Amino acid sequence: MEEATNTESAQSRILIKGGKVVNDDQSFFADVYVEDGIIKQVGTNLVIPGGARTIDAKGKLIIPGGIDTHTHMQLPFMGTVAVDDFYHGTKAALAGGTTMIIDFVMPKKGESLVEAYEKWRGWADEKVCCDYSFHCAVSWWSDKVAEDMETLCKEKGVNSFKVFMAYKDVLMLEDAEMYQCFKKCKELRAIAMVHAENGHLIAEKTDEIVGAGIMGPEGHLMSRPEEVEAEATNRAIMLANQSNCPMYIVHVMSKSAADVVARARKQGKVVFGEPIAASLGTTGIHYFDRCWRHAAGHVLSPPLRPDTTTPEYLMDLLANNDLQLTGTDNCTFNADQKALGKDDFRRIPNGVNGVEDRMSVIWEKGVASGKMDPCRFVAVTSTTAAKVFNVYPKKGRIAVGSDADIVLWDASATRTISSKTHHHNCDFNIFEGMVCHGVAKVVISGGRVVLDEDGLHVTQGNGRFVSNPCNAEFVYGRINNRDELIKPVGVQREPYEGKVIDIANGAPAPEPVRSQNIITNDNTDFHSRPKTAGGARHLQDSTFAFDGHQIDDRSPRKSGTKVSQPPGGKSSIW
Numbered sequence: 001m002e003e004a005t006n007t008e009s010a011q012s013r014i015l016i017k018g019g020k021v022v023n024d025d026q027s028f029f030a031d032v033y034v035e036d037g038i039i040k041q042v043g044t045n046l047v048i049p050g051g052a053r054t055i056d057a058k059g060k061l062i063i064p065g066g067i068d069t070h071t072h073m074q075l076p077f078m079g080t081v082a083v084d085d086f087y088h089g090t091k092a093a094l095a096g097g098t099t100m101i102i103d104f105v106m107p108k109k110g111e112s113l114v115e116a117y118e119k120w121r122g123w124a125d126e127k128v129c130c131d132y133s134f135h136c137a138v139s140w141w142s143d144k145v146a147e148d149m150e151t152l153c154k155e156k157g158v159n160s161f162k163v164f165m166a167y168k169d170v171l172m173l174e175d176a177e178m179y180q181c182f183k184k185c186k187e188l189r190a191i192a193m194v195h196a197e198n199g200h201l202i203a204e205k206t207d208e209i210v211g212a213g214i215m216g217p218e219g220h221l222m223s224r225p226e227e228v229e230a231e232a233t234n235r236a237i238m239l240a241n242q243s244n245c246p247m248y249i250v251h252v253m254s255k256s257a258a259d260v261v262a263r264a265r266k267q268g269k270v271v272f273g274e275p276i277a278a279s280l281g282t283t284g285i286h287y288f289d290r291c292w293r294h295a296a297g298h299v300l301s302p303p304l305r306p307d308t309t310t311p312e313y314l315m316d317l318l319a320n321n322d323l324q325l326t327g328t329d330n331c332t333f334n335a336d337q338k339a340l341g342k343d344d345f346r347r348i349p350n351g352v353n354g355v356e357d358r359m360s361v362i363w364e365k366g367v368a369s370g371k372m373d374p375c376r377f378v379a380v381t382s383t384t385a386a387k388v389f390n391v392y393p394k395k396g397r398i399a400v401g402s403d404a405d406i407v408l409w410d411a412s413a414t415r416t417i418s419s420k421t422h423h424h425n426c427d428f429n430i431f432e433g434m435v436c437h438g439v440a441k442v443v444i445s446g447g448r449v450v451l452d453e454d455g456l457h458v459t460q461g462n463g464r465f466v467s468n469p470c471n472a473e474f475v476y477g478r479i480n481n482r483d484e485l486i487k488p489v490g491v492q493r494e495p496y497e498g499k500v501i502d503i504a505n506g507a508p509a510p511e512p513v514r515s516q517n518i519i520t521n522d523n524t525d526f527h528s529r530p531k532t533a534g535g536a537r538h539l540q541d542s543t544f545a546f547d548g549h550q551i552d553d554r555s556p557r558k559s560g561t562k563v564s565q566p567p568g569g570k571s572s573i574w
């Protein structure tokens, strides 16, 4: 590497020479010239203004900086606060080649989403060393929440909302609330994300495990079996599909949950699956370790799986696009914080590291193992995230006009992961001792060199908030068409002229007439929908039958439209 000619120009003008550019769709040898935080030229024989710092990339890959789709920096959680704050967390990210994180605003039940967002912005803006954006959790449901979602989408740069099917009484939503939330997401063209575990069953099983006298970290695993994750994953996808809303399953931890995602995609559903560094890199056998601290250090939800073939299986699905992108769920706690649950696994703060090591772990287990090529590596660590969260090609690509978030990746170098050398603010690393091929040698974040042979040079507050606009084409392209196709269409028929029994004198009420006339298109399978028979859409004759009245479905039903009662004056089942 050559020295900078002067500090000012070195900050703003950088020439990366002699490397191989790798994007998600192609790789090629080219030089890359950066000025004022933007990639200005990509090619050979570039004409470069004076004063640029030249970085030798010979033998290295020039890849878009990683995007970690799932972090929880300084999250207040389970009575304490995650120790990787927005400074330490983003510093660790940059050290490992991740130049953007997407963190979660986590309002409590009853709390305003917009106020929580402002609080999180206040925490993050002054500390972040790399660019970042926010998802927002929806931990309760009301008209006010729906309004806040709209404000976040339209004014605050948030395009994704996470609901929890677990953490009963704290964050969990019921099915009907989730369905409402997904409908709102769809209306806003936002992405619905789900923490998929059956919270009711976990509560039951937890009582059973505690009743059996098991209080150690293995109890955490035992109370949350794989099946409980798979069932919730299926239910989340079903609820989203019924609202024609795209579904994003966060932290896919098990083979069975991954299979559910893969099957739904084969059925044509718009679903994305996010395994994390932890589920791709390690297993749940650690919960049975004799050292309490070691076992507790691996506690997160859903838990790591004791089936030791899980990481390889998830990596195969990731390589083949059954799963699409990766995060970490980085949410770190020190030994003394984990020790809140030393006598009771229910009180161990949930969360593990990952943001620094994700890129190397995926290279080692995915590329070095021969499962995926470098282009796919770029897709699953960066580009697909940029596309899903609608910041592509500003992020996730080495191209003229893109942000200069660039990593010089050395595929043949190795590093050994350890809590003694990592940049996290915590005293434990779930990948301790793992030797990984694939090392970030130079990292450029927003046009600044933040990692080179001299080490890390990060600055608090240098990262910027990135707005994620709604209606990502990558996500909503198919949804918009389907909205038209799945509108309910009734069957046109002559009114029934025959006899109707008289129930005025106490005879039992028949089923409401409504059920005879309405045909609701089954929108669960877009491939097998009938084209012409009952249920198909007739645009010219589009009517909706309700109690024998024909209502034109091309204009929305006005509020106050009279709907007649079924014979007998009751529409109930009594």
Ligand SMILES: NC(=O)NCCC(=O)O
Pocket: 072, 195, 299, 300, 301, 302, 329, 331, 350, 351, 352
């Ligand atoms: N995953 C975890 O254990 N902690 C963070 C909160 C969440 O994502 O569920």
Ligand SMILES: [Zn+2]
Pocket: 195, 250, 251, 301, 302
């Ligand atoms: Zn979660």
Ligand SMILES: [Zn+2]
Pocket: 070, 071, 072, 329
């Ligand atoms: Zn999380």
